[in-house]
Amino acid sequence: MADKLQFSLVAPEREVFAGEVDQVDAPGVEGDFGVLPNHAPFMTALREGPVTVRIGANRRTFAVKGGFADVTPEGLTILAEEAAEASEA
Amino acid sequence: MASLKEMRNRIGSVKATQKITKAMQMVAAAKLKRATEQAENARPYAQRMSAVIANLARGVTGDGAPKLLAGTGQDKKHLIVVATADKGLAGGFNSSIVRAARERIQHLINDGKDVSIIAVGRKANDQLRRLYGDRIIDRHLLSDHKILSLAAAQPVADRILSEFEAGNADVVTLFYSRYRSVISQVPTAKQLIPAVVDDGSEPVDLAGAAYEYEPSEEAILETLLPRNIAVQILAALYENQAGFFGAQMSAMDSATRNAGDMIAALTLSYNRQRQAQITKELIEIISGAEAL
Numbered sequence: 564m565a566d567k568l569q570f571s572l573v574a575p576e577r578e579v580f581a582g583e584v585d586q587v588d589a590p591g592v593e594g595d596f597g598v599l600p601n602h603a604p605f606m607t608a609l610r611e612g613p614v615t616v617r618i619g620a621n622r623r624t625f626a627v628k629g630g631f632a633d634v635t636p637e638g639l640t641i642l643a644e645e646a647a648e649a650s651e652a
Numbered sequence: 653m654a655s656l657k658e659m660r661n662r663i664g665s666v667k668a669t670q671k672i673t674k675a676m677q678m679v680a681a682a683k684l685k686r687a688t689e690q691a692e693n694a695r696p697y698a699q700r701m702s703a704v705i706a707n708l709a710r711g712v713t714g715d716g717a718p719k720l721l722a723g724t725g726q727d728k729k730h731l732i733v734v735a736t737a738d739k740g741l742a743g744g745f746n747s748s749i750v751r752a753a754r755e756r757i758q759h760l761i762n763d764g765k766d767v768s769i770i771a772v773g774r775k776a777n778d779q780l781r782r783l784y785g786d787r788i789i790d791r792h793l794l795s796d797h798k799i800l801s802l803a804a805a806q807p808v809a810d811r812i813l814s815e816f817e818a819g820n821a822d823v824v825t826l827f828y829s830r831y832r833s834v835i836s837q838v839p840t841a842k843q844l845i846p847a848v849v850d851d852g853s854e855p856v857d858l859a860g861a862a863y864e865y866e867p868s869e870e871a872i873l874e875t876l877l878p879r880n881i882a883v884q885i886l887a888a889l890y891e892n893q894a895g896f897f898g899a900q901m902s903a904m905d906s907a908t909r910n911a912g913d914m915i916a917a918l919t920l921s922y923n924r925q926r927q928a929q930i931t932k933e934l935i936e937i938i939s940g941a942e943a944l
Binding site: 571573574575576577578581591592593603604605606607608631633635640642644 | 704876
């Protein structure tokens with residue numbers, strides 16, 4: 564699986580994360596969902612909750628409050644009302 | 653000709669002024685750096701938001717389209733939002749925004765439209781009050797907020813939306829200053845309602861796949877569009893802030909330089925006058941001595 568997913572997480576004040584990742588798990592209003600590269604285009608509103616990003620063997624978690632996720636063939640964009648990286652556990 | 657003492661005082665006061673303008677310039681320069689960073693950091697969100705809405709808008713057309721996107725179908729009532737800074741001493745920064753807005757307002761009034769105004773920032777209110785005082789329906793001060801965040805833009809957006817829903821506005825336009833560089837800020841008009849979706853970007857190629865929405869397309873648009881207004885206002889406020897400090901910095905720079913020129917000119921004539929006086933006194937002493 565050579566393909567990567569272009570992911571960007573932006574809050575109104577700044578871009579929290581942008582880059583190529585392998586998988587993103589996010590909390591949608593109608594259930595959590597995971598996005599892999601070449602996902603079918605779709606769009607959903609988000610609940611408050613953690614967004615987990617997998618890059619190779621690494622995982623990074625962001626706390627996200629409200630907003631939208633937009634999946635296009637170009638990648639995944641999350642427009643969050645508030646977003647911050649969870650402190651490393 | 654002013655006396656020597658008067659000139660000395662004059663030079664002293666210009667020097668004091670120069671110190672102030674110099675200090676203001678340096679403060680503005682420091683704040684400019686932060687403000688530009690903030691403006692640049694906020695850009696991706698606003699851009700993505702526009703892109704997402706543009707994308708959605710292509711799918712929703714006809715009667716089903718939300719009013720915020722399609723407009724009320726009328727062009728009678730205009731709401732003009734003028735965003736400036738709270739403070740002055742920044743050259744023509746505030747005035748140029750207000751002038752652009754005033755031209756539009758006058759144009760609309762001449763065309764027989766109903767125009768109402770929301771002033772954001774003290775200077776917008778100050779400069780528009782005299783001409784259009786009865787048209788200003790709401791005022792917002794930026795100094796109420798220590799740092800610019802969505803909390804500053806939200807009340808403005810809420811007011812716009814309530815006016816729109818009450819049927820008091822068909823078209824909403826925002827005036828602000830786009831930050832291009834330290835010495836260049838461009839007064840800009842941006843139409844908020846109906847949302848302008850043609851941002852020149854190519855439609856995203858879905859490669860034949862259909863977009864799926866959770867919940868429905870309409871529900872997403874309905875929450876996204878009001879949010880977009882707040883976000884666009886916030887982006888404008890950030891641009892304004894950066895532009896303001898840029899304008900202030902260059903205004904204070906030239907003020908400092910002018911003060912320097914003035915000090916040089918005053919010092920020259922002060923010295924000349926002092927020398928003239930010394931020469932005069934010498935002549936008096938010499939001719940006094942010769943007379944003895």
